[in-house]
Amino acid sequence: MAIFGAGSSWEGREMKDDFFNDGNYAIGWDYQSAKDLYDAVSLLKAGDIVYLKSNQSGSRTIRVKGIGVVTQTLIHCLIENGQNKETITDESRFYVKIKWIVKDEFRINIPDTDGKLTNVRAATFYEEYLTYVQTEIIGKLFQIKP
Incomplete structure (x- = not known):
């Protein structure tokens, strides 16, 4: 199990409610622009x-918009939708299924003593390695009080 931060704003349009309602997550970039x-x-x-998060480059505050658990991988979602390399024409078909558990927003303020290099959190998608942030996310997900 790993923890990932994911952007949910597509060209200024907030997508979190769509993700919550559809039980999924999609990147929002076309494949040619975001192969990585x-x-x-x-x-x-x-x-x-x-x-789901929002963060500006260099900021020590993460606005968390929701937390969920992956229930079905990208490849399984594609196959179940009858997609293959010949038929995929719409990037909105590229998603993973997620059970969204926490839908209330909250903020994580990273202490000055942790994570001096916070530029990664402004990215669209990344694996979260900072223990402080991992602990906060897990605490909210499993309702663990400090």
Whole structure:
């Protein structure tokens, strides 16, 4: 199990409610512009945790918009939708299924003593390695009080 931060704003349009309603997550970039992101999302496994976030480069505050658990991988979603390399024409078909558990927004303020290099959190999609942030996400997901 791993934890991933994921953007949910597509050209200024907030997509979190669509993700919550559809029980999924999609990148929002076309494949030609974001091949590396598609590779990253294709590695998500059932049981991985995804949190929707907003963060500006260099900011020590993460606005978390939701937390969920992957229930079905990208490749399984494609196959179940009858997609293959000849028929895929719409990037909205590239998604993973997610059970969204936390839908309330909250903020994580990273202490000055942790994670000096926070530029990764402004990215569209990344694996979260900072223990402080992981602990906060897991605490909210499983309702663990500090």
